[in-house]
Amino acid sequence: MKIAVINFSGNVGKSVISQHLLQPRMNDAKIIAVESINSDGTNNETIKGKEFADIMESISEMDDVIVDIGASNVEDFMKKMKLFSGSQDDFDYFIVPTINKPKQLTDTQSTINELHELDIDPECIKVVFNMVDIDDNMKRVFADLIDDCDHMATINTKAIIYENELFTRLKSESKSIAELINDDTDYKTQIQATDNRITRRELSHKLGTKRLAIGVSKQLDNTFKVLFGKKA
Numbered sequence: 001m002k003i004a005v006i007n008f009s010g011n012v013g014k015s016v017i018s019q020h021l022l023q024p025r026m027n028d029a030k031i032i033a034v035e036s037i038n039s040d041g042t043n044n045e046t047i048k049g050k051e052f053a054d055i056m057e058s059i060s061e062m063d064d065v066i067v068d069i070g071a072s073n074v075e076d077f078m079k080k081m082k083l084f085s086g087s088q089d090d091f092d093y094f095i096v097p098t099i100n101k102p103k104q105l106t107d108t109q110s111t112i113n114e115l116h117e118l119d120i121d122p123e124c125i126k127v128v129f130n131m132v133d134i135d136d137n138m139k140r141v142f143a144d145l146i147d148d149c150d151h152m153a154t155i156n157t158k159a160i161i162y163e164n165e166l167f168t169r170l171k172s173e174s175k176s177i178a179e180l181i182n183d184d185t186d187y188k189t190q191i192q193a194t195d196n197r198i199t200r201r202e203l204s205h206k207l208g209t210k211r212l213a214i215g216v217s218k219q220l221d222n223t224f225k226v227l228f229g230k231k232a
C-alpha cells in the first residue's frame with residue numbers, strides 16, 4: 001500500500017501514526033518524512049517542483065510506502081498535487097489524523113475539503129481519531145466533523161488511537177513497540193533481587209513500558225483492521 005498521512009494541523013499524530021500504526025503493519029514500509037525539504041540546509045519550507053517529482057518517483061518504485069507530511073509542508077504538498085495533475089492517484093489512501101481540539105478539527109475539515117477537491121474518492125480518505133479519551137462519546141464529540149465530512153471521507157468512529165503515555169515514553173526509547181514487547185528480560189525477578197531503590201524504580205518503569213506496549217499494540221492491530229479491513 002502507498003499511504004500519505006496528512007493534516008494542515010501539527011501535533012495531531014501524523015508521525016506517530018506513520019511509525020507505530022502503519023509501518024509495522026505494512027511490511028516495514030519506508031517512511032518518507034516530508035518535513036522542511038531543502039537541500040541547502042536553510043529553513044525554507046516550500047517544496048520545489050523537482051523535490052516533489054523526486055518523492056513521487058521514489059513512491060512509484062516501492063510496493064509499500066508511507067509519506068508523513070509535516071504540517072508546515074502540507075499546503076505546499078497539496079499545491080504540488082494540483083500542479084502535477086494525477087499524482088494524487090499514486091496513493092492508495094490518505095490518512096487524516098484528527099484530535100478533539102477546535103483548531104485541529106477545523107484544519108481536519110479543510111484538509112478533507114482540499115483532498116475532495118482533488119477528486120479523491122471518499123473511500124481513499126480515512127480519518128483516524130487520535131489521543132482519544134476512553135470516556136469520550138465519539139459520535140457526540142466529533143459530531144460536526146462527521147456531519148460536514150462524512151460524504152467526502154471514510155469516517156469510522158472505531159478508527160481510534162487512545163491517549164497513552166507509551167507514546168511519550170517511546171520518544172526517549174530507542175526501541176520500537178515490537179522490540180519492547182519482545183524484550184524477554186524477567187523484570188519481576190530482577191526487581192525482587194535488588195534492594196537498590198533507584199534500580200528497582202528503573203526496572204519497574206521498564207516493566208510498565210513493556211506492559212503499555214503490549215496493550216497499545218493490540219489496540220493498534222484493531223485500528224489497522226478497522227481502517228483497511230485486514231489483519232496485520
Ligand SMILES: Nc1ncnc2c1ncn2[C@@H]1O[C@H](COP(=O)(O)OP(=O)(O)OP(=O)(O)O)[C@@H](O)[C@H]1O
Nearest residue numbers: 010011012013014015016070071131162163164167
Ligand atoms: N495517542 C497518543 N497519546 C499520547 N501522546 C500522543 C499520541 N499521539 C501522539 N502523541 C504525542 O503528540 C505529539 C505530536 O505527535 P506527532 O509528532 O506524531 O504529530 P505530527 O502530526 O507529526 O506533528 P507535525 O506536523 O508537527 O510533524 C508527540 O509528542 C507525540 O508523542
Ligand SMILES: [Mg+2]
Nearest residue numbers: 014015070071
Ligand atoms: Mg510529524
